[in-house]
Amino acid sequence: MSLLQLQNLTKRFGGLVAVDDVSFEVPQGAIVGLIGPNGAGKTTVFNLITGNYRPDQGDILFEGRSIRKLPTHKIVALGIARTFQTIRLxxxxxxxxxxxxxxxxxxxxxxxxxxxxxxxxxxxxxxxxxxxxxxxxxxxxxxxxxxxxxxxxxxxxxxxxxxxxxASRPRFIILDEPAGGMNDFETAALIRIIRRIRERGITVLLIEHDMNLVMEACEHLVVLENGANIAEGTPAQIQADERVIEAYLGVEED
Known part of the structure; x- marks a missing residue:
């Protein structure tokens, strides 16, 4: 069963389309990674889910209930927690x-x-x-x-x-670049923590630039580029996807 569903989500900032018709689901009990190059719209998606931004189009369903118009504190009360790309302690x-x-x-x-x-x-x-x-x-x-x-x-x-x-007792936790600033030893410990979070019955969605962590910790990946979905699948499928390789590495011009 899908715990979270994003349906044709769009967010604009003036003339910039930061999130462009994005749709994906996060199954209950899964560890899902949201990846993509810098500026792909990943953190904007997180901010839409947690109520920091309001979508211009589309919907966000948590356990089948629309949360797109709820204030942040009510979203937390439903059981959604997050960390931030820029530490906010x-x-x-x-x-x-x-x-x-x-x-x-x-x-x-x-x-x-x-x-x-x-x-x-x-x-x-x-x-x-x-x-x-x-x-x-x-x-x-x-x-x-x-x-x-x-x-x-x-x-x-x-x-x-x-x-x-x-500590907010979430059922769904969103981690925004949790390995930022960590060394290899700390990152390995973080992977174990993420797996143990899932063992507690908490569903995990994470953004992370450390591809080793993503490939080891996640069961399913969603890839964004320029605010839009370009691929979705298992880590092995994503590693072999030509669209993803092109998005990260570019292609040689003739």
Whole structure:
């Protein structure tokens, strides 16, 4: 069953067509990669899914329900989380506090309950702390919990973004270049984390320029060029597709 469906999605910025009639599906429980040359429209597609942009045409269905007009916080509440190509942490807050921010969308106690320290607020706070520590342990950075987020290495800041996204208890997670700034050892660890995310029942859609990661982690790939679909299939099929080779490498003129 398809968890996410993009139907003839189009987004324009003035005279520029950033996403041009894009359609694809993400099956529930899959790891799907969205790839293409720089400027192909990949991050714009992500921003359309998560409500940061509104499509000019087409529709976005999550579990069969249109989400194209929903605000970002309601999309998160449905179970869609993301990381960003440009890291967006709270740099002066601790690592643990950053992950707790991801828990916020699942808490219910208001300001009055917090000020009065009511029993249910205390229980909710304790549960959020436990969950935040669990996600830090899952991503392998729990020993940095008390450090200020901006002091982490670039690769560990990427993992912190993943931990924060997981703390919102998503059913669908969108990873925008999660291996950016990582060395080979860190990238190999990230591949294991992505697979373990899927083992938790969370569907994964990712953009990544590291083709080794994409080919190893993903089961299905969608390729964009100039905002439009040019290919779709398994990693082996995509590696052999002449349109994809031309998009990435170009062709020699006669």
């Amino acid at each position: 709270f740099p002066k807050m601790s690592v643990l506090e950053n992950v707790l921010a991801g828990c916020h969308c699942r808490t219910h106690a208001g300001a009055v309950a917090a000020m009065l320290r009511l029993p249910f607020q205390k229980r909710e706070e304790a549960a959020a702390l436990a969950e935040a520590h669990a996600e830090l342990a899952f991503t392998g950075i729990e020993h940095y919990a008390d450090q200020v987020a901006e002091n982490l290495s670039y690769g560990n800041q990427r993992l912190l973004e993943v931990a924060r996204a997981l």
